[in-house]
Amino acid sequence: MDQEQRFLGVLGSSPFRIAVVYSVVFALGAVALLGAVYFAVSQVVDGSTDNLIEAEVQGLREQVLVLSRSDFIELIEQRSQDQDVRGAVYLMVDPQLRPVAGNVPAWPKSAANEGKWIQFKVSVPFGDETREHEMRAENFPVYAGYRMLVGHDVQERQDVKNLMMRGLIAAVVLTMLLGLGGGFWMGRRILAQAGAISAVATQIMRGDLSQRLPVRDAEDELNSLAREINGMLDKIEQLTLGMRTVLDSAAHDLRTPLNRLQATAEAAMSQLAPSSNERRVLERVTTEVDRMRSTLDALLRIALAETGTVAREAVDLSELVASMVELYAPVSEERGIRLESSVIAGAQVQGSRQLLAQALANLLDNAIKFTPEGGHIRVVLRRQGAGPEVVVEDDGPGIPADKREIVLGRRVRLDEARKFPGSGLGLSLVAAVTKLHGARLVLDDAGPGLRVALKF
């Protein structure tokens, strides 16, 4: 199957198609050229034989006028035996078409009609065997009722013509075969190269920016294209690395003072009595530090996902979705919400398990936050088209159709959501993670409620 597909792939490749067109053109060229030669050569060869026969016939006709019949028969017998004139044939027949003289055993049937030129086959000794030779002859009347056939062995001429015809056919077939074979070979080569390039490109798309396209030691278009793409990849890798460095130093410059703030507050708290006013103030400080930290974490994760600088691995989506449902089941039950799920087995994607888990957690956190007691949340993992699809559906208030686009932007909290805690980054992180995985995020009306689908 694979072999067959590769074969069909080569047949569809552009080098092969070009080769087919060229070999057809060259084959037509060969037909035209060799055909012209064949035509010219047969004209010359046929013409010279016919002239020879004409001359002989002319000579014999003159002899008929001056010689008696028996002398003429003798002359024919003589000429028939004359070894110097190779290939010459003579036959004289009586009115009943019985041979009287000559070296042809019988009057050919094709000579029955009165046509002047005839072609016929005669068995000639050829070493120990006999061979059928093609003869061309002119027949004409001599004396009363007697007829004469004068001709020449044209087998050689026929052989040359046959040889030329075979040569012509061979040339056409060879041109076609060479063209198709060469095209197939070139097609395979180009396909192999293109295949290597697309394999690497896939890895690069998956986030492994250190990969480079294979470049051979040759100066063709594919190679220079590969070189240019590699140059572009160098640039992208540099940019991503730079982006990562910027993110890391931003993270560092924010986390370090936050850490100091936390340390200072905790150090001070440990000196204070558990219920003192000062301690309560400091507890508020650490609570704010926590909040800032989770906002910072979310922002950094969004930035990392958006710049695509996250290492990717094979993620068992089925396991992930099932375990997230299992993680959130008790908390939703505690809040009087029914969490239902339907998860297919064996769904896999390439990506970051942690980021996918975070995205799912955000969706579940949101669903639990907005679904009233007695409500439902439905989590579905199914195969939809080519890839898996994760759907989280609740019967909370939902998001109005005109606001679905904007909630995916950064830090958007709809007025209705202000009474709930949260950074407002939840869905933007989901959007960034979805994009990182080459998936599509679709917000929909669950009637009532919100339906979020991640289509991989």
Place this chain on the structure above:
Amino acid sequence: MSDMHILIVEDDQVARDYLAKALTEVGHTVEVAVDGLEGLQLASSAAVELAIVDRMLPKLDGLALVQSLRATGRKTPVLILSALGEVDDRITGLRAGGDDYLTKPYHMSELLARIDALARRGDNGSAEANTKLKLADLELDRMTRRVSRNGKKIELTAREFQLLEFMMRHSGQVVTRTMLLEGVWDYHFDPQTNVIDVHISRLRQAIDKDFDKPLLHTVRGAGYSLREDE
């Protein structure tokens, strides 16, 4: 387990001082280094039982420090502190030879719980292989996946079993919510809802409800602890 010789390699003075003070207060002997090279020298000493290493350090990067230390064959437990962007930094940190990884800013209670867990990992090495875990009258058999208390069989879900197993392996220690999420679910994020608390209260229902002496305790502001009360 207190009374350890701990090395702190941290270039931020405020963080370093507070860390040193807090660790000393709970009974550890503390040594400090302000850059990577000094840190590596001190960490190579056999006296150091555990090292807390900041990831971004002057002179020698924290990861390089851990790698060098591991290259010399030292198995000293190392907790890496990081102020970086996260997500896969954690994986690179652990791959470099770190035993645990904590992102700044952190709560001291979280760090102390993790240090405790790291220190005991050495002692409890045998517990990893042990098929039977026991605390007071609570028994857990990893082979038969049977849990019983006072000889009475307790029915647990697969996840509750894992949760209890994790708590029993860390019995007597404080286990934080993030440690549970990491250790039992292998997730590294902070859920906005109290998902872990609800799992713990279900486990508590199962193992403590019908018995006089509770084993699963809540440690305020830190997490949970499975222990036998005096």
